[in-house]
Amino acid sequence: MAASSRTRCRARWCCGRGGRSADGVDPRRPEASLRAPRSKMSAGAARADADPLDLAIVGAGPCGLAAAVAAKERGLTHAVVDRGCITESLTHYPYYMTFFSTAERLEIGGVPFTIPEAKPTRQQALAYYRRVVGHHALNVRQYEEVTAIGRRAGGEFVLHTRIRAGREDRIRARAVVIATGGFGKPNRLDLEDGQAHDRVIHYYKEPYPFFDQDVIVVGGGNSAVEAALELYRNGVRVRMVHFLGVFDRGVKPWVRPDIDNRIASGEIPMHWGSRVSRLEPGTATIVRDESGAATGVPDHTDDATAQPHASGTATEVPCDWVLAMTGWRPDRTLLHGLGVHTDPHTGIPDHDRATMETNVPGVYIAGVIAAGFNANKIFIENGREHGDLIAAAVAGKG
Known part of the structure; x- marks a missing residue:
């Protein structure tokens, strides 16, 4: 997802206005807003020996935090539980990424997102959401994984959790929100024997660790294209592999000529309709995939963008690392365990759009997980509304 100068996120987020925010924080000094926010609840208040919470929220992303703010504003007791940190998915984005949309489309909880630049960086967004947590004194339990959710005879939910030290705990709640986002599980490569996964990376942050290395970028979307271009311009020997015969339609139009020219000149070798089938020390085997090749053809079949492989041909190439920019999918384990139905064609959980309640009473969804397989349907700008x-x-069920 990185570009040659500043990467721009495909999500429709942010911009800004200069000056200080309403709570007096200078946006140019984000550290000033991070004063170790503490919950107003005692450490044991949400546990199994206490009264049940009104709402337990699984996932501390922007949409989960927005739900927590909405709950608190209505006088509902709550806890937000996340196996990682606050806005964990943002921490995996490229370090120098710049968001697309205006700042007000990122705002949650009535906390202004004020920045001097036109559009915010990854760092500014990370600081902003932590400021929201501190401003509203939200109950956020970081690095605590929800391993299962059960339900008692009276309808009360019990969340079984595990912290990093291995200690297990329980949280009782009248209702549950699943807001675990779209980065639950990576779409993994189909390598023989599931081998060499330590050399396969699903997050791309910056090119510098890969200097003077042979890197294969797998994928045909924006993140793959922009990563390949940035790697190429920073001393990395990079080639691309895509199971289709064309790039995804969503590749940014101002990036497309650059990658097309690099491929046509041979500066970035391209393997269309192919896949990485095997990794060995220092090498990788790329196989022409008949089914993938049949799904699409290059825009110009007579130009230099197609690698000249016969169908089924295996090619061994130098390889130190594989960047699998193959996308992610939501982790629906908790939803399925609760009995929530999911459309097999769209991946959308069965829910009422007016309340976000699923077919299981008391179980709600918020954010990208409500979009199913099409993660581009729900962004921060519309997912943040789910909390209200x-x-x-x-x-209303009081």
Whole structure:
């Protein structure tokens, strides 16, 4: 997802206005807002020996945090539990990424996102969401994984959790929100015997660790194209592999001529309709995939963009690392364990859009997980609205 100068996220986020925010924080000094926010609840208040919470939220991304703010504003007790840190997915984005949309489309909880630049960086977004947590004194339990969710006879939910030290705990709640986002599980490569995964990386942050290395970028979307271009311009020997015969339609139009020219000149070798089938020390085997090649053809079949492989031909190439920019999918394990139905064609959990409640009473969804297989349907700008719908529904059941 990185570009030659500043990477721009495909999500429709952010911009800004100069000056200080409403809570007096100078946006140019994000560290000033990170004063170790502490929950107003005691450490044991959400546990199994206490009264049940009104709402337990799984996932501390922007949409999960928005749900927590909405719950608190309606007087509902809550806890936000995440196996990682606050906005964990953002920490995996390229270090120098710049978001696309205006700042107000990123804002949650009525906390202004004020920055001097036109559009925020990854660092500014990370600082902003931590400021939201501190401003509202949200109950966020970081690095605590929800391993299972059960339900008692009276309808109360019990969340079984595990912290990094291995200690297990339980949280009781009247209702549950699953807001685990779209980065639950990577789409892994189909390598023989599931081998050499330590050389396969699903997050790309910056090119410098790969200097003077042979890197294969797998994928045909924006993240793959922009990573390949940035690697190429920073001393990396890079080639691309895509199972289709064309790039994804969503590749940014101002990036497309650059990658097309690099491929046509041979500066970035391209293997269309192919896949990485095997990794050995220092090498990789790329196989022409008949089914993938049949799915698409290059825009110009007579130009230099197609690697001249016969169908089924295996080619061994130098390889130190594989960047698998193959996308992610939501982790629906908790939803399925609760009995939530999911459309097999769209991947969308069965839910009421007016309340975000699923077919299981008391179980709600928020954010990207509600989009199913098409993660481009829901962004921060519309996913943040789910929290108000959920809080209103839970408060209404009183």
